[in-house]
Amino acid sequence: MKVIEVKHLTKRYGKHLAVDDLSFTVEKGQIYGFLGPNGAGKSTTMNIMTGYLGATKGEVLIDGHDILKEPEQAKKCIGYLPEQPPVYPDMTVEEYLKFAAGLKQISGEEREIQIEKVMGLTKLGEVRNRLIANLSKGYKQRVGLAQAVLGFPEIIILDEPTVGLDPKQIIEIRELIRRLAKEHTVILSSHILAEIREVCDYILIIAKGKLVASDTPENLENAMSGAGHVEIEVRRGKEEVAALLNHMASVKKAEYTLEEDGTLRVQIEARDGKDIREEIFQAFADHRMPLQTLKLNKSTLEEIFLELTQK
Numbered sequence: 001m002k003v004i005e006v007k008h009l010t011k012r013y014g015k016h017l018a019v020d021d022l023s024f025t026v027e028k029g030q031i032y033g034f035l036g037p038n039g040a041g042k043s044t045t046m047n048i049m050t051g052y053l054g055a056t057k058g059e060v061l062i063d064g065h066d067i068l069k070e071p072e073q074a075k076k077c078i079g080y081l082p083e084q085p086p087v088y089p090d091m092t093v094e095e096y097l098k099f100a101a102g103l104k105q106i107s108g109e110e111r112e113i114q115i116e117k118v119m120g121l122t123k124l125g126e127v128r129n130r131l132i133a134n135l136s137k138g139y140k141q142r143v144g145l146a147q148a149v150l151g152f153p154e155i156i157i158l159d160e161p162t163v164g165l166d167p168k169q170i171i172e173i174r175e176l177i178r179r180l181a182k183e184h185t186v187i188l189s190s191h192i193l194a195e196i197r198e199v200c201d202y203i204l205i206i207a208k209g210k211l212v213a214s215d216t217p218e219n220l221e222n223a224m225s226g227a228g229h230v231e232i233e234v235r236r237g238k239e240e241v242a243a244l245l246n247h248m249a250s251v252k253k254a255e256y257t258l259e260e261d262g263t264l265r266v267q268i269e270a271r272d273g274k275d276i277r278e279e280i281f282q283a284f285a286d287h288r289m290p291l292q293t294l295k296l297n298k299s300t301l302e303e304i305f306l307e308l309t310q311k
C-alpha cells in the first residue's frame, strides 16, 4: 500500500535547481533510506514532503492527502525530525514533550500516556527533568526523535538522525529506528552509505536533485555487479601470492590487503569477465596454499553509489 507519492517534484532556490523532477513512492511498513552526497537535495525534499517548504513544481500525497491542499490531514500522518531538531534548550525534556504534544493537539490523559510511552521508547526517563540545554548531543537527538514519534503517526521522517553522534549513540539510534519500523513507515536520510545499508529495506539514491537509483540494497548490488571479480583470503605473504597470480593468464589485476590477523585478502579481476574460481582453487591447491575464502565478489554498494552519484 502506498503511503507517500512524490510526483515530479522540483525546487528552485533562485537560479539553483535543488530538486529536479523527482518522483517516487513509499510503501507502508518499510524503512526507506534517502542517500546522497552533501547538497544532493535530501533536506529540501524532506522539508517539502513534510510541508515545511513549498515546492516550485510537483505534488506530494501523504496517505492520499495533498500536503499543500490538505495540510492538516497530511501532516497528521507524519512525524518529522528535521536536520536541526526543533528543541528548546530552556525547557526540561518533559516540558518540551508536553509542549510538542500540544502542538500536535494531543491533550488530557492521552498526552500523559503518550509522553510516557515515547520517553520509554527513546530511553529518556532518566533525564525527564533535565534542561535540554544541558543534555549531550545524543540525548538531544533522542528528544527530537521523541517529538517526531509523539502522536504515533503512520510515517516517521528523519533527516540525518545520527549526524554528530558517537558510535555508541549511533548504534542506539539505529536500534530505535528498527524498533519504530515495526509499527511505522520510516524514511531517513544520510550521506553515509554504511548507515543506510544497516537499517534500510529500500534505498533511494539522489544526486544533484535527481533520483539516480531506487531499489533494495540486494537488487542494487546484483544489478550493478559485473562478473569476473573474485575475492580470496589466504594466510601467506603478498610476494608469494603475487608470484602465483602474476603467472596466471586469466588474471587481469589483483589488489592486496593485509588484515591485522595476518590474513591476506586479494581482490582479483579476471580477464574478459570470466568466472575463474575453479582455476584459482586449483592453482592455489597445486602450490599447497590453502584458501580460507574464495568467492565471487559483487560490486560493493560503495562502488555503485560512487558511480551513480559522480556521473
Ligand SMILES: Nc1ncnc2c1ncn2[C@@H]1O[C@H](COP(=O)(O)OP(=O)(O)OP(=O)(O)O)[C@@H](O)[C@H]1O
Binding pocket: 013, 016, 018, 036, 037, 038, 039, 040, 041, 042, 043, 044, 045, 083, 191
Ligand atoms: N534556503 C536556501 N537557499 C538557497 N539555496 C539552498 C537553500 N537550501 C538549500 N540550498 C541549496 O540546495 C541544494 C540542496 O540542499 P539540501 O540541503 O537539500 O541538500 P542535502 O542533500 O540535504 O545536503 P546536506 O546533507 O548537506 O544537508 C544545495 O546546493 C544547497 O546549497
